[in-house]
Amino acid sequence: MTSALEDFSNYLYRNKHILLLLFLLPPLLWLGIIYLGSLIVFLFHSFFYLDGFTGKVVYKISLSTIIELFSSPANIDILIRTVVLASVVSLGAAIIGFPIAYYMAKYTTPKIKVFFYLAIMLPLWSSYLVRVYSWKLILAKEGIISWFLAKLHLTWLLEAILALPVIGGPSLSISYLGMFLVFTYIWLPFMILPIQASLERVPNSLINASYDLGATKRQTFYKVILPLALPGIAAGSIFTFSLTLGDYIIPYIIGTSKFFIGQAVYTHQGTAGNIPLAAAFSLVPIAVMAVYIYFAKKLGAFNAL
């Protein structure tokens, strides 16, 4: 019975820290060397710069790339455009997601809750690309929305919306409005789940107490339920905000020709070969998210995860 293996396992059972080290070593080596190593090397490129004549990266520490990023109005435009879009998408996702989360947390029987849960998990985990593609079908000029509005004799409405400055465009599939819809659709599940989790923790007795004390449904919602759901909304917006900041595929497929951060990173590292500027652009979402997470943490977002 007493094999070498068993002796070894007894030794590990008694020396927990060695067991811990054995467990931790493979994932730590993987993440630390392969992932963190390449990440740091890439981001550090933002302190190098591109030689204007040779087009080659100069490996000397300098702030010129970062200064270039913030001094060019075109780059500032890209940064502002992306942050505004990410905020609007987060807001849109919160507004569309809240009723589902609320209904799910407070009014469902366990069986229906499982149904809702699956209905949210399936799009969360399944094909990002296919879901973007579906909107290409829906938003196309000859597509579903145009057809539907034509049937309702509302084509004039669509044309009026598309004629609006900024959000409009030649068709829904080439406009900021379309991009907003697709982003909201794609990241919506990430918003619903944390809101649902935070609402689940609001005791029903608290809501009943509010009613007993004479508050109307509306008052109860604004004074009791919404403030308690805020950590969940903050947690959800971490995902929607960060995912929108870094995405380059949706603006590429649905958007206009104006760039967002993800596309800027993509072009600078690719055709332009300007890795330092790509790295500097990448620092922006990381910095924005660090600040964002700091404030979300203050709102209690991490207790809602």
Place this chain on the structure above:
Amino acid sequence: MLFRKKKNLNEASLGLKIGAIFGILFLHVPLFFIILYAFTTEDKSYQFPPPGYTLKWFSIVLGREDIWNAVGLSLQVALISTLSAIVLGTLAAAALFKASFFGRDYITLLIILPIALPGIITGISLRSAFGVAGIPFSTWTIIIGHATFCMVVVYNNVVARLRRSSPNLIQASMDLGANNIQTFFYVILPNLGTAILAGGMLAFALSFDEVIVTTFTAGQQTTLPIWMLSELIRPRQRPITNVVAVFIICITFIPILYASYMTRNTTDTDGSSK
């Protein structure tokens, strides 16, 4: 039942019901249109409603070797990345779920980072690292990228299960005379099995249709999502793309449904009651 106790207040208002139904429809109706379009006879535009219905695109896709090669590569990548993620994620979960030592929070952050940071940053970092190290693009470079962000999925599932299971079970097993190895195979592993499997399933679904990191680590190779992306940017074969989209929906839905089936009823802790 629930609704009868306190009429009016404990019942969802009409507005809320409509909002919830609208949200669910918003999440799912677009996918139905993809399935509908897979049968359309129109092949030049996204015309709605489809002028006619046909099954011929399915048979055309069946004969397309380039698509099958892409499917094969995607399956191979997803399978190997999932297996690596299962090993690494489970180990990390086992080490971190109860331990408290200096730097523990940083390690947790490190595990979450690959999905917290935008995929494009992970992708470019790996690409330039491969470039610096002189590693040519291959199936393995794709797998390295995928395993990195799949690890956290398995980790999350296993940590959640470990937190719910009771340490008393392990002591009970040893009190009853089992040695460490027996305890591991008869008590710990069966307890964690479904969580590992569920995490693996989700990791598989995630890897199978990942495109952003893959764009940077694939070189000239074409996985199914990369094929799909090129069609999205320059649509040349719309009907084929529709059928492939339906195929991707099916292949990712199955593991997700299976994973949620495996982790159902896990709110009660085994052995937590005295």
